[in-house]
Amino acid sequence: MNLIQQTRQDALALFEKVGLPSKRDEDWKYTDASRLADLLELGEADTSLNIEGLGITDLDAYRMVFINGMLNEPQSNLPADVRMVSLADLQSDVADEDREDLAQLFKISGDEPLFNGLMALNAAVATGGAAVCLADNSVLDKPLYILQVSNQNNVLRHGLMLGVNAQAQVIEHFISTGEAHALSNCVTAVILKAGASLEHTRLQQEGKKQSHVARVEVKQLRDSSYTFHGVELGGILSRTDLVVSLSEQGASCNLNGLFVLDGRQHVDHHTRVDHKAPHCISRENYRTVLDARSHGVFNGKVVVHKGAVKTDSSQSNGNILLSKHAQIDTKPELEIYNDDVKCAHGATVGQLDDKQLFYLRSRGISEAAAQELLTFAFADEVLAAMSNQVVRSYVEKEAFAKLPHGADLDGLLGE
Amino acid sequence: MASNEAIQKDLEAREYDAGFVTDIESDTLPPGLNEDVIRQISAIKKEPEWMLNWRLEAYQHWLTMEEPTWAAVDYTPTDYQSISYYSAPKSDKDAPESLDDIDPKLIETYEKLGIPLREQKMLAGIKGSNVAVDAVFDSVSVATTFKKKLTEAGVIFCPISEAIREHPELVKQYLGSVVPQQDNFFAALNCAVFTDGSFVYIPKGVRCPMELSTYFRINALNTGQFERTLIIADEGAHVSYLEGCTAPMRDENQLHAAVVELVVLADAEIKYATVQNWYPGDENGVGGIYNFVTKRADCRGDRSKVSWTQVETGSAITWKYPSCILRGDGSRGEFYSVAVTTHCQQADTGTKMIHLGKNTSSTIISKGISAGRAQQSYRGLVRMGKNADNARNYTQCDSLLLGDQCGAHTFPYVEVKNPTATLEHEATTSKIGEDQLFYCQQRGLSEEDAVNMIVNGFCKDVFDVLPMEFAVEANRLMEVSLEGSVG
Numbered sequence: 001m002n003l004i005q006q007t008r009q010d011a012l013a014l015f016e017k018v019g020l021p022s023k024r025d026e027d028w029k030y031t032d033a034s035r036l037a038d039l040l041e042l043g044e045a046d047t048s049l050n051i052e053g054l055g056i057t058d059l060d061a062y063r064m065v066f067i068n069g070m071l072n073e074p075q076s077n078l079p080a081d082v083r084m085v086s087l088a089d090l091q092s093d094v095a096d097e098d099r100e101d102l103a104q105l106f107k108i109s110g111d112e113p114l115f116n117g118l119m120a121l122n123a124a125v126a127t128g129g130a131a132v133c134l135a136d137n138s139v140l141d142k143p144l145y146i147l148q149v150s151n152q153n154n155v156l157r158h159g160l161m162l163g164v165n166a167q168a169q170v171i172e173h174f175i176s177t178g179e180a181h182a183l184s185n186c187v188t189a190v191i192l193k194a195g196a197s198l199e200h201t202r203l204q205q206e207g208k209k210q211s212h213v214a215r216v217e218v219k220q221l222r223d224s225s226y227t228f229h230g231v232e233l234g235g236i237l238s239r240t241d242l243v244v245s246l247s248e249q250g251a252s253c254n255l256n257g258l259f260v261l262d263g264r265q266h267v268d269h270h271t272r273v274d275h276k277a278p279h280c281i282s283r284e285n286y287r288t289v290l291d292a293r294s295h296g297v298f299n300g301k302v303v304v305h306k307g308a309v310k311t312d313s314s315q316s317n318g319n320i321l322l323s324k325h326a327q328i329d330t331k332p333e334l335e336i337y338n339d340d341v342k343c344a345h346g347a348t349v350g351q352l353d354d355k356q357l358f359y360l361r362s363r364g365i366s367e368a369a370a371q372e373l374l375t376f377a378f379a380d381e382v383l384a385a386m387s388n389q390v391v392r393s394y395v396e397k398e399a400f401a402k403l404p405h406g407a408d409l410d411g412l413l414g415e
Numbered sequence: 416m417a418s419n420e421a422i423q424k425d426l427e428a429r430e431y432d433a434g435f436v437t438d439i440e441s442d443t444l445p446p447g448l449n450e451d452v453i454r455q456i457s458a459i460k461k462e463p464e465w466m467l468n469w470r471l472e473a474y475q476h477w478l479t480m481e482e483p484t485w486a487a488v489d490y491t492p493t494d495y496q497s498i499s500y501y502s503a504p505k506s507d508k509d510a511p512e513s514l515d516d517i518d519p520k521l522i523e524t525y526e527k528l529g530i531p532l533r534e535q536k537m538l539a540g541i542k543g544s545n546v547a548v549d550a551v552f553d554s555v556s557v558a559t560t561f562k563k564k565l566t567e568a569g570v571i572f573c574p575i576s577e578a579i580r581e582h583p584e585l586v587k588q589y590l591g592s593v594v595p596q597q598d599n600f601f602a603a604l605n606c607a608v609f610t611d612g613s614f615v616y617i618p619k620g621v622r623c624p625m626e627l628s629t630y631f632r633i634n635a636l637n638t639g640q641f642e643r644t645l646i647i648a649d650e651g652a653h654v655s656y657l658e659g660c661t662a663p664m665r666d667e668n669q670l671h672a673a674v675v676e677l678v679v680l681a682d683a684e685i686k687y688a689t690v691q692n693w694y695p696g697d698e699n700g701v702g703g704i705y706n707f708v709t710k711r712a713d714c715r716g717d718r719s720k721v722s723w724t725q726v727e728t729g730s731a732i733t734w735k736y737p738s739c740i741l742r743g744d745g746s747r748g749e750f751y752s753v754a755v756t757t758h759c760q761q762a763d764t765g766t767k768m769i770h771l772g773k774n775t776s777s778t779i780i781s782k783g784i785s786a787g788r789a790q791q792s793y794r795g796l797v798r799m800g801k802n803a804d805n806a807r808n809y810t811q812c813d814s815l816l817l818g819d820q821c822g823a824h825t826f827p828y829v830e831v832k833n834p835t836a837t838l839e840h841e842a843t844t845s846k847i848g849e850d851q852l853f854y855c856q857q858r859g860l861s862e863e864d865a866v867n868m869i870v871n872g873f874c875k876d877v878f879d880v881l882p883m884e885f886a887v888e889a890n891r892l893m894e895v896s897l898e899g900s901v902g
Contacts, residue, residue, distance in 0.1 A: 026485070306819070321834035324801065332840070334825040339816035339846045349799075349831045349838040 011108045011123035018110065018117040027114060030297040030329045031239055031268040036118070036211055039153055039183035042125060045070050051149050054175050056394045061145035061171070069127040069154030079140060082132055112217075113272045113303075114241040119215050122187045126157035132170075136163035136193070143169040143388060148186070150210070151178040158188045162196035162224075169199045171391055176207035176234075183211045190217065192224035194248070199227045199387060203395065206235035208263070214240040222248035229386055230257040231395050232267045233402060242271040246280035246308075257286035258382045260399045261294035261326075268297035275308040275341075284315040287382045289375055290326035291404060301333040304341050311338070315345040320352070320378060322404065352378075368405050376400055444501040450474065453607055456501050460576040460610070463583060473596035473606030480600045486763040487792045487824055490732050493670050493705065500608045500641070568624050570654075571616040575643050578614035585616055589647055593676035593713040593740075601672040601707040601734075609643035609674070617652035617683070626882055628657040642673040648683035650716060655686040655882055671730075672707045681716025681743060686724070688882055693729035698787070700759025703731025710737035714746035714772075722749040723766065724881055731760060736794065738767035741775035741803075748777040751877040756789035756821075765795035765812075765826075770803040770836070779810040780876050786817035792824040799836040806836040814844040815873055 020037060021028040045068040062082075065075035108123040109115070134140060148156060162168060174184060184206060192198055206212050212235045218226050232238055244253050259267045273282045288296040296319065304311045319328045332345040352374045360370035379399055386392040444452060453474055457467040482492065565572050571582060579586050596606045617623050648654055671693070677685050687710075696703025706729075712721040723737040739748030750766040768777040777797065785791040793812045814823035825842045847869050855865035871878075878886060 309819075319831070321831065321836075324834055325832075326834065327832045328829070329831075330829045331827060332825075332842070333827070334842060334844055335822070336814070336816065336824060336844050337822045339819050339821065341816070341844060341846070343844040345825070345840075345842050347827070347829055347838070347840040349829065349836060351835060351837065 007107055008124050011120045012125075014108065014110055015117050015120035015124055018120065020118065021116045025116075027116070027270060027299070030295070031237070031266065033116075033118070033239075035237060036183055036213070039181065039211060040121065042069075042127065042153055042155060045127065045154070046152060047072065049149055049151060049177055051075065051147070051177075054149055054177075055147045055173050056145065056171075056391060059143070059145055059171075059388075059390045059394075061143040062140075064130060064144065064146045066128055066146070066148045066154075066156060068150050068152045069156055071128050071130070079142070079144075082134060082140065082144075113243055113274065114215070114270055116241075118185060118213050119187060119241075122155055122157055122185045122215070126155045126187070128154075129157035129159070131159040131161070133161045134163055134166040134168055134196075137165045138163065139166065140168040143171055143391075146170065146172045148172065148174050148184070150174075150176050150182065150184055151180050151207070153182045153184075155185045157186070159191075160188065160198065160200075161191045162193060162198055164193045165195040166193070167197045169201075169388060171201040171203065171388070173203045173205070174212060174234075175205050176210040179207055179209050181209045181211075183213065186212070186214045188214070188216045190219065190226070192218070192220045192226060192251075194222040195224060196221075197225045199229075201229040201231070201386065201388075201391060202240070203231045203233075203391075204235060204238055204240075205233050205398065206238070208234075208236060210235050212238040212240075214238075216240065216242045218242075218244040218253070220244065220246050220248070220251040220253065223250040224248075225251070226253040227385070227387075228253070228255045228257075229383075230255075230269060231383075231399070232257070232259040232261070232269070233398055235265065235267070236263075237266045239268040240270070242269065243274075244272070244282070245274045245276060246282065247276050249277045250279050251277065252281040253283070254385065255282070255284045255286075256382045256385050257298070258379055258395075258399065259286075259288040259290070259296050260379060260402045261289070261296060262291040262402060262404075263294060264292070265294040266297075267295075268299075270297075270299045270301075272301045272303070273313070275302070275304045275311045275313065278307070278309045278311075280308065280311060282313045282315075284317075285382055285385070286317045287379055288317075288319045288328060289322065289379050289403070290319070290328060291322040291402075293323070293325040295327045296329070298328075298330045299333065300331070300345065301335065302343060302345070303335045304338050304343065306337045308338055309340040311341040311343065313341070313343045317345075317347040318378065319347075319349045320375060321349065322375070372403055372405050375403060443499050446497050446499045448474075448495055448498070448500060448608065452500055456608060456610060459501065460579070462576070462579055465583075465587065466579050469591070469596070470607050473603050474608075476597045477600070477603035477607055480603055482600050486734050486794070487790065487826075488732050488734065488761040488763050489790075490705065490761070495604070498670060501610050564624060568621055569618040570621060570623050571614065572627055573614055575609075575612040575614040575645060578616075578645075582614070582616070585647065586614070586645070589676070589678050590643075590645055591676075593678060593711050594674050594709050599709060602674050602709040605641050605643060605672045605674045605709070609641040612643035612645070612673070613656075614644075615646040615654060615656065617648045617654045619649045620651040621649075622652070623654040626655045626657055640669070640671045640673070642671075642675075644673070644675040645678075646676070646685055646687070647678045648680060648685050648719075650680045651682040652680075653684045656688070657882060658687070658689045669703075670705045670707070673709070675708070675710040675737075677710075677712035677721060679712060679714045679716065679719035679721055679743075679746075682718050683716060684720040684722075685712065686722045686882065687712070687737075688724040690726045691729050691733075694731075695729050695756075695758065695760045696731040698758045700731060700788075703760070704729065705732045706730035706735060707732075708735040710735065711740065712738065712748065713740045714743050714748065714775075716746070717743040717772070718745040719743050720747045720749075722751070722880070724749075724751045724877065725753070726877070726881070727752065727754040727762065727764065730762070733760075733762040733764055735762075735764045736766055738769070739777060740769045740771065741777065741806075742771045743775075744772040745774045746772055747775065749880075750777075750779045750781070751880050752781045753784075753874045753877045754782070754791060755784045755786075756791045757786045758789060759787070760789045761791070762789075763792040763794055765793045767796040768798070768808060770797070770799040770806040770808070773802065773804040774806070775803055776807040777809075779808070779812070781810075781812035782874050782877055783812070783814040783823055784817065784870065784873070785814060785821040785823045788818075788820045790822040790824070792826060793842070794826040796828040796830070797838060797840070798828075798830040799833050799838065801832045803833050804835045806833060806838075808836075808838045808840075810838075810840040810842075811876075812842045813873070814842075815870070816844065816846045 021033045047067045065072040693704035799806045
């Protein structure tokens with residue numbers, strides 16, 4: 001049995017031991033994982049879905065397309081200098097000089113922060129995924145766009161490893177077709193070596209009845225930089241655990257999140273940043289706009305370990321409820337074991353500013369439109385951090401369309 | 416920074432200066448907890464049967480509960496069978512008439528602490544106001560002063576055991592209505608075995624003519640202190656209640672599981688201020704008080720108001736979350752806290768603001784100072800219910816860290832279900848800024864004075880809202896905690 005097979009077997013044993021998280025777990029207090037109990041079985045993957053026109057079509061990028069958890073090679077095109085190893089290759093006994101390195105990305109242990117059974121299950125049964133390795137000092141000239149289309153339960157596990165001073169932009173886009181009750185379980189493990197820099201976008205637009213659980217695990221070495229954009233627009237129940245470890249001096253991370261929800265959508269992001277080394281910086285900015293009976297959950301935890309002096313950490317979380325039945329639960333946490341730190345967090349829940357509304361109305365904009373614009377502006381502040389303008393304007397359009405009167409105001413957004 | 420090191424060193428060397436034991440014989444029940452013990456306590460307190468049954472119910476429920484472990488504190492679990500649940504000073508005569516009847520040693524203890532038991536003489540220098548002291552020495556209220564003046568105003572201020580006998584209708588109506596018997600492990604235990612505490616009833620429209628004050632002091636070895644305080648402000652009433660505690664130095668951990676219930680009816684206001692300076696254990700964390708307190712206020716009426724102010728410098732372990740249930744429309748809750756932990760002290764404290772009524776508002780200001788190897792957590796909940804239209808909350812919790820061994824943590828829960836609610840939460844954690852120190856020193860202040868000034872400024876928001884009568888006490892405590900150690 002090779003390393004990967006062993007890892008999978010251990011993970012399965014772990015899942016059987018811990019099972020699904022329950023509401024009695026502090027980290028799952030607001031999210032009912034028992035709703036996922038029926039969605040764990042994997043059937044035969046239907047890879048015949050028509051994906052014509054899906055995703056961000058005008059994006060100039062390298063593409064990887066997964067259909068129901070299976071890599072669709074004809075639709076994918078990868079840069080020549082990127083080594084991509086599919087999960088299947090990893091499992092085969094074909095020798096690979098970096099297998100141990102890659103296996104790291106697939107390892108799972110019950111002691112990790114925010115560990116839960118779903119993640120163990122992911123490691124055990126993932127049907128697809130890519131381990132992308134970027135060589136030292138290489139810069140990916142175009143973004144890597146990973147489109148994941150599903151209408152069934154699917155389990156994906158990706159690994160991204162950036163070598164010393166390597167740079168890349170990766171966009172994961174989740175779309176479901178149809179209205180099946182199904183679950184996407186996706187794990188992305190990231191390792192950034194010294195000086196590497198990654199901009200990572202996750203755009204969740206699952207179908208109305210599709211659930212989505214994810215874990216993004218980032219390990220950062222010296223002076224590396226990681227930027228995350230988590231955009232949650234779709235799905236019925238979506239939960240993401242974002243775990244960033246600033247393991248060596250000078251590493252920095254920038255985590256942005258935006259939820260625009262309606263209907264009975266439930267989205268939960270748990271983020272955890274571990275400052276383990278001196279002179280690391282973390283920034284976090286999450287915004288939610290909640291309409292109808294939607295429920296947003298945000299938990300941002302920053303842990304400053306002993307010895308992580310000169311830590312600079314700040315976090316902000318803003319929330320707007322648009323409906324009487326919407327609900328937000330937010331918990332920005334700090335755990336600090338060191339005195340030489342500068343840490344701050346802030347959370348707000350509120351409505352639009354009356355003065356701003358008045359200003360717009362005095363310029364002849366109707367109340368509804370003014371509200372819409374201000375809500376959009378509130379959300380867009382997070383998107384401003386996106387460096388890719390094509391992705392940003394796609395997300396803006398999609399987010400705008402989800403606002404109650406968004407469709408009427410399409411013209412206001414411009415091109 | 417030299418000064419930070421100096422503070423740290425001084426903080427570590429800081430000794431508990433209120434640590435002394437008054438040697439009086441105590442009338443103590445043997446250690447252990449069972450129904451008989453509860454019956455005995457109830458009998459000693461000459462309680463009616465309904466009270467005994469209430470205690471037994473709580474006890475039965477307590478047996479089914481588990482001690483909570485979610486708090487970020489680490490301690491040797493208490494053996495509840497090794498605690499003596501009742502201890503009364505021997506020389507206690509039923510309600511002593513004057514100070515002359517009181518054991519002189521007791522008076523001496525209070526004098527060492529500077530407690531204004533002797534009429535208002537000691538407080539005269541502060542404001543010339545009247546402070547009634549229902550002094551609790553271990554478990555029995557020993558002296559109650561100013562009773563007459565209060566009686567004239569219609570205010571009932573007495574030990575709770577007396578209230579159970581003399582005002583059963585009020586006690587029956589309100590006891591356990593804010594913190595029910597089954598509320599939590601420590602509250603259930605308290606319900607079963609509480610021995611004393613204060614009872615306050617302010618009738619409709621009465622503004623209590625003086626600040627009410629109780630000084631707790633744990634004395635006899637190995638007795639847990641289970642206080643029960645019940646304060647009721649009827650419609651339009653107003654009362655300010657002060658509670659302060661110090662305890663003698665000793666080696667064994669002592670459990671303190673008090674319950675405080677505040678009932679606030681329409682247009683009424685209760686201000687509840689606490690200065691807590693129980694023995695925190697020595698510098699290695701040996702000994703010290705376990706302080707597991709349940710404090711909750713129920714703003715039942717419209718426009719009612721509650722304000723919790725606390726200055727916490729003592730106890731080895733603190734587990735305390737004074738809460739406000741803002742039920743009435745337009746009701747308001749406030750929480751102001753300064754907590755200082757040094758050596759191996761651990762504090763997990765904060766507040767809960769439950770907004771249920773319309774136009775309710777709350778303010779939370781929490782300042783934590785952590786030094787030595789101490790761990791301090793702010794744990795708070797702000798919940799805005801579906802019907803809490805226009806609810807408003809402002810939360811600020813700041814931590815100051817002194818030393819690289821200490822920790823400061825923040826766990827704020829925010830749950831909002833109403834679109835018109837507005838909430839702001841801010842938290843910062845840092846050490847004293849070198850630029851701040853530099854600025855002060857550049858203006859000619861010594862390092863120590865500069866640090867003092869910055870720490871005082873850090874706590875100012877909270878000290879400003881302490882009642883005048885208490886501000887002096889709080890300042891004295893802070894001096895002992897920090898200033899003394901800096902100079």
